[in-house]
Amino acid sequence: MPAAKPKTATLDSKLAKLGLRSDMDLVLHLPMRYEDETEVVSIRAASLRGGHTSQVEGVVVKNEIAYRPRRQLLVTIADDSGELLLRFMNFYGSQVKQLGEGVRVRARAELKHGFFGAEMVHPSYKVINAGAPLPTSLTPVYPSGEGLSQTMLRRAIHEAMGRVDWRDTVPAPLRAALQLMDFEQAVRLLHYPPADIDAYALETRNHPAWVRMKFDELLAQQLSLKRAQQSRRQRGAPALVSTGALSAAFLAALPFRLTGAQARVLGEIRADLRQPYPMQRLLQGDVGAGKTVVAALAAAQAIDSGYQAALMAPTEILADQHFRKIAAWMEPLGVKVAWLTGSLKKKDKQAASAQAESGEAQLVIGTHALIQDTVNFARLGLVIVDEQHRFGVGQRLALRAKAGADMVPHQLMMSATPIPRTLAMTYYADLEVSIIDELPPGRSPIVTRAIDQNRREEVIERVHAAALEGRQIYWVCPLIEESEALQLQTATDTHAMLAEALPDLSVGLVHGRMKPADKQAVMDAFASGAMQVLVATTVIEVGVDVPNASLMVIEHAERFGLSQLHQLRGRVGRGTASSVCLLLYQSPLGGVAKQRLMTMRETTDGFEIARRDLQIRGPGEFLGARQSGQAMLRFADLETDQWLVEAARDQAAALLSVPDNPIVAAHLERWLGGKEEFLRV
Structure with a gap:
């Protein structure tokens, strides 16, 4: 008998690598397909x-x-x-x-x-x-791992099914209302489907047994997220109640009026900041919708209330854009705005850190440097994270922790990558979501064209003509150095080619490996109008605001994702001149690349682009760093199961309205094993 123990231990370790640690984990390890051996x-x-x-x-x-x-x-x-x-x-x-x-x-x-x-x-x-x-039923084929045969998995699952508690965690009235199968019946059918079952419904996961599994999974996720939201509301945060002299002076000094959408969203944020529990709000807005001024007004409310605010951006170029714009608004009103990035000289970095720690700096803007151990704040009341999907969960938590152990600051996350409604309902159910769904007046529409790169000479002529009319041009390339594998035109080669082809124009180059000071000098020359053409890598993807730029050329557009293409296109169309985006592509195009370029030609609506991007990429890639280390939905499909997402959201709210509801605990224990791995922070 002793010889059996190492064998079992080995099997357990192999199962654990698949995340199968409990009997219920095994029971919910459902087949990916079936073989008919009947x-x-x-x-x-x-x-x-x-x-x-x-x-x-x-x-x-x-x-x-x-x-x-x-x-x-x-x-x-x-x-x-x-x-x-x-x-x-x-x-x-x-x-x-x-x-x-x-x-x-x-x-x-x-x-x-x-x-x-x-x-x-x-x-x-x-x-x-x-x-x-x-066999009298179809033979299941399970997702497996190294050293785990189908026979071993089938035996382990069969044995686990004899040990679990099958009591249904979804109340009978709810099952009846949604016409859901009983839990045990659904699970047993999926592990042992009869030979005469509707094979198509099983394969497409539309069978009622699959519907029950999808609903349960979504319900567990919604319950977990909503519970996280409830627990956050039980933690203290400074009530930023004042919208006093600074907020009023700021609004009065702006050279433009807020759009209706900006005013509505600002009202939502202000109401949240007045609460004694931490705001957790996602501010969405398409490229150029005016999120920065809303964030600055939120910071003004924190400062009016006697607290500091911090704004963290993923790149120095974007952080610098925020700093220049917000400092120009706030410093004339007597606000000290500090600038903190990794590229600062040690002396300047220490000075900025000292200003944050003493409270002299009421607003600190920077990059990841804000979360270094050496940076502390006197009274941090509001944290703003721009392009939040570019940061990992740990980085956002590190900034939030700067408020000290006894207080949680309010958090405003911003994204110019609109998140489709179903995705937001599913993965951001613990957040309040504000949407700026209106562009400022006077923005020119952007015409988008896809052009074979064999017509490069025509494109260069168009660039020259636009420059002679007083307009400025971006030319974006995907790589800095030559790659034999991809054979892409590089930024350095393109810069040399355009400088030679357009000797009467000033052609600049900016990329991520340049020294920050050199990068800034080029950006300043372009922003001032001294430079007509800017060749760049995707460092200009977000945050760059030059209203006179009206032509965007994207080299090897087939290599970019939809979200990136949309962000890049958003660098033009910021002034009154009609703007054009030219997508240069290499033939022949693959199916996905064709879909992307077609979408870019057909619409400039960020939410429609995001919806199609979700279809093409799926939620895993779409969500990026937010999901780092987190399990994706295994069974539900956000494109086809939207009605289930809505039903699960509504039922989660109803179940949580009952204090200490045992159904909630039982369902989360079954699906998340008490770990609540789907929790978002």
């Missing part, structure tokens, strides 16, 4: 169905290792109707003995007609006794 056809019948997957049964009449052209095991089986070759290109010595002459075998695979007649290549097979019964 029927055996004759070898002759299978031959007539060539190209289809069939299961045959026969006795081994020949077994040999051949070398044509490489080492392979050839096993011939026969039944009353004929013979069939089973070909194994990779095999173990034990298989040669196992498939010896006279052995009865059941084999399943797609049957092909090769040079030596009918054959199956690498079939799944079983050695059986004559008259062995056929």
Whole structure:
């Protein structure tokens, strides 16, 4: 008996690598597909169905290792109707003995007609006794890992099903209202579907058993997120109640009026900041919608209330844009705005840190440098994180922790990458979401064209003409240095080419590997109008605001994602001149690249682009760093199961309205094992 313990321990460790630690984890490890082993056809019948997957049964009449052209095991089986070759290109010595002459075998695979007649290549097979019964249900195929065979998984799952508590965690009235199957019935059917089941509904996950699993998964996620929101509201935060002299003077000094959408969103944020629990709000707005001024007005409310605010951006260029714009608004009103980035000289960095720690700096703007251990704040009341999806959870928490152990600051996260409604409902259910859905007046529409790069000379002529009319041009490239693998035009080569082709124009170059001071000098020259053409990598993706720039050329546009293309296009169209975005592409285009370029030509609506981006990429890639280390939904599909998301959200709210509801605890224990791994921070 002692010999069995290491074996079990090894199996447990292999299962643990798949995240299968409890019996319920195993029970909810559902098949990814099924094989139909409920029927055996004759070898002759299978031959007539060539190209289809069939299961045959026969006795081994020949077994040999051949070398044509490489080492392979050839096993011939026969039944009353004929013979069939089973070909194994990779095999173990034990298989040669196992498939010896006279052995009865059941084999399943797609049957092909090769040079030596009918054959199956690498079939799944079983050695059986004559008259062995056929399975009565479809055979599940599970997601697996190294050293875990399907047989081991099936046995472990079957044994776990005999030990779990099957009591339903969704109340009967709710199951009836949503026409949901019972939990145990649904799970057993998915592990052991009968042979006569609707195979299409099973495969597309539209079967009622799959619907029940999707609903339960979504309900667990919604409950977890909403509970996180509730627990946050029980923590103290400074009530930033004052919108006094600074806020009033700031609004009065602005050279423009807020749009209706900006005013509405500002009202939502102000109401949140007045609460004694921490705001957790996501501010969404399309490129150029005016999120920065709203964030600055939120910071003014914190300062009016006697607290500090901090704004963190993912790149120095974006942080610098914020600093210049907000400091120009606030410093004439007597506000001390500090600037803190990694590239500052040690003396300047220490000075900025001292201003934050003493409270002299009422607003601190910077990059990741804000979360260094050496940076502390006197009274941090509001944290603003721009392009929040570019930061990991840990980085955002580190900034929030700067308020000290006894207080949680309010948090405003901003994103110019609009998040589709279903995605926001699912993955941001713990956040309040504000949307600026209106662009400032006077913005010019952007016309987008896709052009084969063979027409590069025409594009250069267009750049020259635009510059002679007094306009400025961005030319964006995806790489800095030559890559033989991708063969992309590089920023450095393009800069040299354009400088030669346009000798009467000032052509600048900016990329991520330049020294910050050199980068800033180029950006300043472009912003002032002294430079007509700016060749850049994607460092100008967000935050750059030059109203006179009206032409954007994106080199190798097929290499960029939709979100990035939309962000880059948003650098033009910020003034009154009509603006154009030219997408240079390399033929031939793949299917996904065609979809992206077509979308860019058809719409400038960030939310529509985000919806299509979600369709193309799926939620995992779309959400980026926010999901780092977090499990994605395994069963629900946000595109096709939107009605279930809404039902789960509504039911989660209803269940949580009952204090200490045991149903909530039981459901979360079943689906998240008490860990609540879906919690977002």
